Amino acid sequence: MISIRQLSKRFGDQEAVRAIDLEIPAGQLVGLLGPNGAGKSTTIKMLTGMLLPSSGTAEVYGFDVVRQPLEVKRVVGYVPESGAVFESLTGWEYLELVAALYHIPDNEAHARILRFGQFFELDEETLRDKQLSAYSKGMRQKVVITSALLHNPKVIFFDEPLNGLDANVALSVKMLITSLAREGKTVVFCSHILDVVERICQRIVILHQGRILADGTLAELQQRCGEQSLEHIFNQLTGTRNLLARAEEFARGLTQ
């Protein structure tokens, strides 16, 4: 479903993604982890046709991201980290726009919007009457997720979808993500909330400085690193040692 070969991306003299190889089959839910600046978002933007790779190839659902970007964009859904929307539109108008961009007929689009609204507990009146600028962060994120799923994509990229969500909304989003994977969608899930990744992802890929440091199931990573929690595995592979001692020393310095 997703096939990446020696994919690289350079920004000037800086290499954000360095010759990564990855195969993700259909129906798999993959957690893509990494510290800030590891290359996660850049990789996702290349796979969604938003950024051109500097070298290497990538195919999504059999379409080449460089030669067939529009075909790629048709089969992917993307929830951006920024949660950006056109704030002066109402939720309904925004989702209508998205539906039109994917050539979904009006009546079918309306039915789908209502179905998502029901699932996310967004009432039709709010969707139709309120501009997105007046929505809470959680409501807006529901609209962003709806806009990514409205066209029934085959491959879905979630970039920090739980940012700023309250516990209930976060729970419904997590459940939706696992259900989508069970329905045969390929899901790539980027998050810094490691216990969520640990619980819902079938496979975990850890990126660091543009390279893949680890790739496997949680059990495989536990065995490789000799750690139980994903948090400790992640820290061992990418982070600073002696975190507790450093934190205690820093806090002492602050209070003195």
Place this chain on the structure above:
Amino acid sequence: MTATDAPPPRPIDGPQLRALLRCYWRLSTRGKLAGAMRRRQSGKPRGLLFIAAMYMLVGLTTSLSVFAHMNVFTYAMILHSMTFLVVGMAITSESGDILFSANESDVLLHRPIHSRTLLLAKGLNLIGLALFLAGSLNFFPTFFGLAARGAHWWFPLTHIASIALLSVFCSAAVVCTYGLIVRFLDREKFDNFAAWTQVAMSFLFVGGYQLLPRLMQHFNGLNLETSPFLLPLPPAWFAAVDAIGSTQSPAHSVWWLVTIGVAVTGVLTYSAIGKLAPSYGEALARLGETRQRAPKARRAPQQTDCNRNPFFRWWMPDPIERASFRLATAYMHRDREIKLRLYPSLGSFLIFPLIGLLDRRTGASPFIPLLTVWMLGQLPIIAMETLRTSSQAAAADIFATAPLESGASVFLGVRKATIFYLMVPALCLASGLLVLVIHSQSALLLALPGLVAIPIVSLLPACMDTYLPLSRSPQVGTQSSKNTTLMLGSMLMMGILAGISYVASELNLLSIMLAVEVVIVVVVYWALKRHIQKRPLHWD
């Protein structure tokens, strides 16, 4: 229907184009200005009606020139020059947000839209804005034109057609200019070059309105119809459309002008949408790239350290003022959006000294220093209003969380940054030019009352509501409408002052008037500053 059932991709996709146009129309009509003027979210574009009313007023005053017994071509030339200036400047200042909105990349770039469809939608959006402004500006002149010498009853129809053509020309020219910039320059150079190109375009539009007709007069008197200098002037191309529609046997030169106008507009439009669309798609992707950049890739330009510099410590003893000064300076120097909106407004103060330079041989108008000061007075206001708006408006929450009693120190820091980096250099440059051009001491003295009033004018942005930098989201149309509102407001204020100054000068009472004005300015300045400092900090 599934994601793969949709029709094969087309360069220009009708349903997508319609959806995008509907979206851009809604975004344009629901700008902050429109929002501020309505109590409920009714969706009625009342803010736009306000802008239209202002432009109609400007058009009405210009249309009165028809009673000077002008022929159709000369009258149309005046109208098209004015439209070229106003619409061109507005399109130039809005185009950065419309064509290269960084926020839009996360909303649209991952959707299956061909770059040609996207660029066409944005181009049509620009044309729509241009038509709206040009239509408002020419509303009264279109009917007053019936009084022009040689005009037929169908003048309004030909004028509407020529105005539409001019709007398409202005929009296509702006899109083409950007298209060429992004095609030949990398992302690093794009920001600065685009900002300075906007300044150049502003000068082009201002020049088209004021300087070139004067140049023509130098070479050919007032015989506009036969001058070869008309050929490169866009307003003349479109004025010729009016002339052809209203004259029974138009001259060959008029046909030439129309042919050039239609041909250039056609070539520009075709180039913008047909040829430059692929590079536009890449440019949008590169905008996305910039936001991925690691901090080490770029070093911020050096700035004056106002915490150490003794002059700045004396001028701004309040550390909040100094911090706010640094914030405004950084955005004026580094931020692409601010630069694209601010820089085009900066050159306007030079226009009157330059006119004086051209008229030097025949004798420059004694009102040039006064008009220059009037334009200078607007610089800090325009800069502060520009600095009020940013796509990073959410970051302005920092002012709400900081323990500030009022926004006065923040405002004063921004104000001082605009004075130091814009006002003072502009004043030096304008003074140098005026001394070169104007030899009459009394004409220079006539400008002094305006100069004295500038400190008060620069406090105006914080008088009506709390001023906080970068605290408002940009909306299409608001920048040009704000600038026009400010221009009209300060025009009225400075006009009254100019009238009083002129009368005082004629009665040899200018020095007394200046003394009285200084006292009034000191008192009003103190009162306004106190009013700003007393207002508790809150904003929407």
